[in-house]
Amino acid sequence: MTFEISFSGQVQGVGFRPFVFNLAKKHGLKGFVSNNENGVIIQATGCDNLVHQFYQEIILKPPPLALIKDQSIKQIPDFNFDSFKILKSSKSEKLNLPLTPDFAICKDCQSELLDQNNKRFNYPFTTCVNCGPRWSVTKNFPFDRANTTLAEKVMCENCTAEYEAPSNRRFHSQTNTCSDCGFQLCLADTNGEILSTNVSNIFTEIGQVILDGAILALKNTSGFLLCCDARNKEAIQNLRKRKRRPNKPFAILYPSLTLVKEHFKICDEEEQLLGNSVSPVVILSHLKSKNDLLLNHIAPGLKQIGVMLPYTGILKLLSETLQIPLVATSGNIHGSPILSENGVAFGELIGVADFFLVHDLNIFNPQDDSVIKYSSKNKQKIIFRRSRGLAPSYFGFKEKSKKTILALGAHLKSTIAFLPNDHIYVSQYLGNLDHFEVYQRFTKTTSYFLELFEQRPELLLIDAHPAYQSSLFGKELSKKFNSHLIKVQHHIAHFASVLGEHTLFDHDRVLGVVWDGTGFGSDAQIWGGEFFLYENKEIERVGHFEYFNWLAGDKMSLEPRLSLLSLADETMSDLLATKFTNEELKLYHVILKKNQLKTSSVGRLFDAVASLLGICDLNSYVGEAAILLENNIVSLDFDKEEFYPFKKNSKNISPKLIIKSIFKDLQKGISQEKILSKFMFTLAKIIFYMAEKQKVKEIALSGGVFQNASLVDLLIDLKGKEYNLYFNESFSPNDENISFGQMMYALHIEKLGS
Template identity: 35%
Template sequence: MTYFAVRIHITGIVQGVGFRPFVYNLAGKYEINGWVTNNASGVTIEAEGYPAALDGFITALKTQAPPLAVIETITVKTAPVSGYTGFTIKTSEEGQAKTALISPDVAICDNCLNELLNPADRRYRYPFINCTDCGPRYTIIKDIPYDRHATTMDNFVMCQACRAEYENPANRRFHAQPNACPVCGPAYRLTDRTGQLLADNSRDVFRAARERVAHGAIVAIKGIGGYHLAVNARDGTAVARLRARKVREDKPFAVMAGSMAAITAECMVSAADGQLLQSAARPIVLLAKGAGYSLADGIAPGNRYIGVMLPYAPVHYLLLEAQDIWGMTSGNASDEPIAYEDADAVERLKDIADCFLIHNRDIYCRADDSVVRTVFDQPYFIRRSRGYVPAPVGLARAMPPVLAVGGELKNTFCLTRGKQAFLSAHNGDLENLPTYQSYIAAIEHFKKLVNVTPQIAACDLHPEYLSTKYAAALDLPKVAVQHHHAHIAAVMAEHNLDGPVIGIAFDGTGYGPDGTLWGGEFLVADLKDYRRLGHLAYMPLPGGAKAIKEPWRMAVWLLNELYGQDFVRLNLPLARNLPAGWELVLAAVEKGLNTPLSSGAGRLFDVAAALLGIRQVINYEGQAAVELELAAQGLTGKVLPYSAGEVGDTWELDFKPVFAALCQALRQGAAVPQLAADFHATLAAAIVAVAGKIGNATKLNRVVLSGGVFQNVTLLTQVVRMLEQHSFTIYLHRLTPPNDGGLALGQAIVAGERSR
């Protein structure tokens, strides 16, 4: 029988996931001779054997790959027979174009967890246990190919036992780059805020940290992607102390539970929620509080939902017992980036944390926890970061190399390479200087990791965004993409849609080409361009950005529009408790002083919340809208009068009649929760009505929904169901967030398409 040889090249996430040992063992099974190696674009195999054996080997490569591997392409070419004896793993190749994909950081696998908790195992209670199926990846990688010397493990020389595992193809730690043990690997220490050692390289360090949390202390814990601030979630005094020290008045804290049983005792968990919670990515999952909810009020004050995650790093299992639930929030002061470097963490967190649980393995790339919820039993991102980055979004066709710099808030950036779009981890709000500095450094590192030299810079139209200014300073051709077009294009890219579609982009603020602030937009869009066929009626923002933080300003303007100065005598919550300076607000609007016009849908929620007495001043972005939705939940709303008319060739949706109806109902004693539900029902009906008019005019039936307002699941659910009743096909975000965290993907796609 004739002996054949083939050269196989595999791309995808095939480094750092046990792929080479998998190939090695598969070769033994099929009696294949040759070799396998990592290179900068993936994995290359030279295989010699009989035809049937080669066929079985190649099929098994596709169907039996390790759990963390993601194969994108397999190329098989005939090669000359070299007469290899046996099968070997060759040293990684250098000097080629670096296009290999890097695995995200993933949770500890079951095998490692069993060893971690087994007193007979040599890695019993060792907090850095890992294998090729689990552990840190993206956060420790400095360069590719993915080998130990290119990670932050390069300072730790493997002991004889670890080296034997690393070199044994039959061992699941074969070429596991972070491989280590208590003899040769990183270690934790516990210090007070002055650096005084409290406990060190022993099992007592975790017991000591746990006891401090149990007694009300706030402990800063260095994990995989940065520092967390941990507190006993059932200790109201400790939670209040953390909230005060972190200067975080109302925004909920996430929690980490020691087990699924602890979560189900506190929250309502669907089957889809459970899958997300226990997935290898281990995101924070937003869950409704259950009947047995018992955590401190300060964890998620006034909120029916709470962000929950399960342990994902070995250290979490050493700290939390099964019944425990700890508040586990990012290690930062409000609005700052998460701390990940030890000296910086101690300096920035010393006035918040009582002590520090620190390890001596560097984090190279910070990564916040991802935040996801389930919508229609599928994941719906709020923040895409640890566990998902840097896995790419696959594109329908190849793009030129684009750097899309994202927006100002909830920033991410995006790099394109061929048919792949690489969205960065969550950066945060660029108006914070440390965040902006971190953002610039992250772009440079990301360009190196994915080996992209951008040829085009894509940015938002807003000239004052720091990301736009950063793009302007680059020596590259610029493509400015309208904010809401980018939102719609991001969803289209996820679903490989070309267009045209009806795009409904509802958020708070996005710069319009007419110089106003858009935010309630009905577009007909493809990947290159768009037409604006509808929008919310413009309203002034008295005081500009101040109006967003103080919703009462727009509400006072609106009451004056509806009732004149007589509104002060009406029996309305806002009229009964008018904030100081309200007359100056009206005077400023009258004179046109610092009162930009906005069609933002987020502002409708602000006005409704202020009119109903729910929220006059916000302490975090979107708080008024969040609390308005919470008030409405569980109630069926009725549709109030609204106005939708044509102005030229554009539909304009005016909610003044809605606000007038809300005020009238309030004066007649209607319940605020019911009116909140009526507002949601009316907005959903109005959205669908305008979409229907645009659909009739354009003969389009594909609708794309995007923008931060569609994080409101009450509104989203109603809109989707009503659109389906009108025979529309609906597309939602599934791989990126609907908020500005997904903006860069849309910018990149539009810029790439326009450059063709």
């Protein structure tokens, strides 16, 4: 009997075909396995029970990196195959499968790198079916070598033998290379003069320049990193100065989990995350002993540090050579996207790096490192950046759409989402569209998605803000493709992102709490402290923080003192005089009298509290005041659950009353620790007060404010059995989730996919 079996999901680039081949041989089946535009297709001839046993074994014990979304089996006319084969991939229709992300180097490949008797000893591009670059080198699908940037390299005799050997873990490994047929590293100075290409000692040379205090621009397999000795204060300060990054924390590359554990107390979830196939930057909060260098130079003012382990052969060999923590931050200049081309890097980073480690692997889809944190108490996962290892596929989508939909997201922390088939694709983090280079990558990524799937968008979704570059670009595309254009309000998209992640659209009533820094409201004011009710397939704004003055445009998000000025009353005049010059105060008071633009932003409330408490008056990077504020929270005293008044008898919440109450505590000499505890309890109480007022037990929370792990933990602790809380988990709560939220809104609220 002959059966046709199909699998869809993350089944390409994960060793699925060689796994099926060996399993078919084990069960004595004949036929073939192949990649196609939908995933993996199998035709197998054998006894009915053996074929079904084979089918069930694939479902129950797939390859380690595979994620099966759908599967099917059906009997077809008998065919007498002479053996079982892996056939060349075919594509007869448009692409309809998830795209495979990059995978961290596996333990087997790491061992080979360090084994002097292995032919891949010191070969930094060592990969197999279980690891290596995927999305970063993909030009087209199905995932075959010919559709990647590795196509230019022809496998040598030894690699070909591995590729063709069923018992080898490189059996049909599309990224297979070795030092005889693969890619070459090159160490160069800032003039482009080649200093070394010798793989046997190049890492020793690199290690020495780093130990001497130099800054290295290192081309990884997903883009450039800027590296220096994490113990060298002068090198770190040079990097900060050259990159124009005075205070923003750097990520640290540790050589081993053992050394991480010597410096940090980590939980099981953090340990698993550090070493899994994603291998992101993990934000760790529990230093075992005070380390002034880590606290004061790598992460100024913070008690948390982003840590990662080597996830490529290049990083592994560098780490093994030095055996020290290294700063490893995105290879770009301030505001620009991560660089990936050698020539561009030499031009852009000439004043930043002292040396360049480059290679000839072409990176087609550059990606920053993903960044993830677990809350300290309840281990709630919070994604700060979704990129390498996570993008571009999303596996929680179960609906069907008859229309092709493109969502262009927000302006800051931009991403795009595309629905051309049965799957949703959400791009890696792209950046701030104020910067021309980021905008270029944003438009290029959009074009690539359209070309890859050979689809034109029938529906185009944009943010309601009329001046967002993503919205303006969406209007251009809608004219070009004659697409129906839909504007989705920013905070409603945030809310819809959580509803979509947790399949809450089939629930009767859900309260949406969306707190962030800024977003264009339907009344043309700046929203950011919103409460929505999802009911009867509709979303209604049911409350918000009372409006206060939005000052000086984008400058307000850069200067927390302006938020304090906007929320302060006359009793705080002496305090304000310490934060502004007389000329500044006169100018701003004139502006305040004429100002018409208002905001409800909780992000700006955080800024005001940070300024009021003397934590931060001027941000040197986005969200600095809020991050520093969280890091000043010592503990939350549940036995003395105190909070500030927030005008319970009103429909909306008064941020001015909260600020006034905090100022009174300051005048009484109440400690900063106590004030911050009361402030956090106040925010939690506000959420549960609104839930009680709306008679809702289901609460969905999104927006950048919910990157605050202390607030997240507090809410989980206070919810009891009465409430169910839902947070973004597959996406960041910040504006990266807007494109996905726009898509969810279109499909479930507007019902535009039918």
